[in-house]
Amino acid sequence: MFDKNAFIHHVYFWLKNPGNNNDLLALIEGLKKLSSVKTIKSFHIGKPAGTSRDVIDTTYSVSWLLLFDNKEDQDSYQVDPIHLKFVDECSHLWEKVVVYDAVSV
């Protein structure tokens, strides 16, 4: 499924108000809109899976996993107007974001 040039962009969001369901839904709605960016090959909007071991970080609110065909498509996504609009509209919802970008070894 992942070809050699695949670019994996995985973002974890921690909400400012993790107990607020409206904030959670607003972020999910924002990500759904964001998923329309043309260079995104596949996306997954996730939440903690309910697993529990000491190495598992279960504290995030939303996982946003994106697959791109290559690095150029990810670079393009970063400056896509839809992305900038998402940040503008939704960034007040989160307290912390951690991003891991990975390419094939």
Add this chain to the structure above:
Amino acid sequence: MFDKNAFIHHVYFWLKNPGNNNDLLALIEGLKKLSSVKTIKSFHIGKPAGTSRDVIDTTYSVSWLLLFDNKEDQDSYQVDPIHLKFVDECSHLWEKVVVYDAVSV
């Protein structure tokens, strides 16, 4: 690509000796063997993509992204003899592991 029951298991490894190429190759080799676990739907072995922004964690050595069809398959993977052998043979290589498990919202 991701269906409703998809289970995303994303592991980030920090090597004990991040500058040691033999250790890096040994971990990658171990992950390649580990990828033969039958319940794994897709896998990606990655390294930091060379991107740089303050929200990006670029400090890990290896990214190990697994897709399972459902939670049961991931549970099975955790206790698969091939997985246990991998931990036995490779855990001396890493200093830190962080895992994020995600299911669809």
